[in-house]
Amino acid sequence: MRYKLFYLMAFSFFLFFTSNAYSADIENGKKLFKYCTLCHGNVGQGIKGGDFPKIGGLPKYYLMSQHDLFVSEQRYNPAMLTIGRLDKMSDKEKDDLYTYIASIDIKTSAPTLQIPTYTGDVKAGKKLYKGDCKTCHGSVAQGKDKKKAPPTAQQYSEYLLRQIDFFQAKERIHDEEDDETFDDYSKQEIIDIITFISTLDDK
Ligand code: HEC
Ligand code: HEC
Structure with a gap:
């Protein structure tokens, strides 16, 4: 009986720790996002008509891959490294940050945002x-x-x-x-x- 209880407890601890180890800290992601808002807007809606793109709600895999491209300078934007401190982030911080950015729903966060239609055919x-x-x-x-x-x-x-x-x-x-x-x-x-x-x- 006691053994059963022990195994049950051990198993619960196992679940507790593994689930925590793999879930991103979205609140921490929101904090890290402060390094981005100067250029990408307070909810990642982009500013200046696309000089700074909209990033809120982009898929996490894509945000992560672009991060690496900017850090390795295959996409070139040095200001993102100094002000956004992209190259200083740990894997954990990246995971938190991009989980948060991907979770932003622009439609509800920036309801008045209008992306203008372009002028071609x-x-x-x-x-x-x-x-x-x-x-x-x-x-x-x-x-x-x-x-x-x-x-x-x-x-x-x-x-x-x-x-x-x-x-x-x-x-x-x-x-x-x-x-x-x-x-x-x-x-x-x-x-x-x-x-x-x-x-x-x-x-
Ligand atoms: C100094 C201004 C600046 C800061 C700060 C900044 N960015 Fe950017 N970011 C840009 C510009 C400009 C581009 C567009 C570059 C281009 O045209 O290739 C861009 C592009 C991006 C893209 C590519 C979007 C796409 O659709 O491919 C991502 C992702 C991104 N930034 C994430 C971030 C994150 C995350 C942070 C904060 C940690 C951040 N940026 C901070 C200026 C900034
Ligand atoms: C074979 C698949 C494929 C086809 C076909 C394709 N794309 Fe792409 N496109 C991609 C991938 C993959 C990326 C992301 C590249 C990266 O990770 O930097 C991309 C990125 C882009 C981007 C950059 C988006 C951003 O947020 O920075 C634009 C713009 C784009 N594609 C436009 C087009 C247009 C327009 C066409 C048709 C004329 C097209 N693509 C056809 C696969 C494709």
Whole structure:
């Protein structure tokens, strides 16, 4: 009888400790987020029309991978390392921070936020998007985890256009090293695709 009780207690302690070891501390994540709000807004809604992108609610796997790219300077933004102190974070802090950022629901946290629609041809953009982007980014640009492709709906068009410039200039890797997605598009076609994306709502 006593032994049974002992095993039961030992097992409860085991469950208690393992569950704690693996669950992120979202309150600590919220504290760490103070290093980001200067540029990304108090709920990660982005500011200055996309000079600083919206990051609240992006999937955790994507936030984590971008963190590593900025730290290794494959994506270049030194101010994020000094002010955001990205390169000083432990794995635990990263886990807490990105669990928190991924949990932000922009629709309720910033209900008045309006991502403006862009100025190109929606219909032409839709056709190109369905043909060339949908398989990875999803039919309403909601992103697809298994393709590691982030959502692009409800992101500032100016920010997305800037990323495509980086992809074309091979200053940022899109999907994989020898990706050719953006090699043959005209400027107008890219504007049209971004315009179509700016009409989408992934929620
Ligand atoms: C000094 C301003 C600044 C600070 C502070 C800052 N960021 Fe950024 N962040 C930027 C800019 C600018 C970009 C866009 C870079 C680009 O165009 O490639 C960016 C991009 C990002 C992206 C990429 C978004 C995407 O869709 O790919 C993530 C993720 C991000 N920041 C996370 C953070 C986190 C987390 C913090 C706080 C720990 C932080 N940033 C602090 C300026 C800042
Ligand atoms: C084969 C899959 C695939 C296809 C097809 C694809 N993408 Fe992507 N895209 C990705 C992946 C993966 C990433 C994330 C790259 C990274 O981790 O930095 C990405 C990132 C992006 C980003 C950056 C988002 C951000 O928040 O910084 C933009 C913009 C983008 N893609 C636009 C497009 C457009 C427009 C098309 C169609 C013309 C397209 N993609 C087709 C896989 C794809």
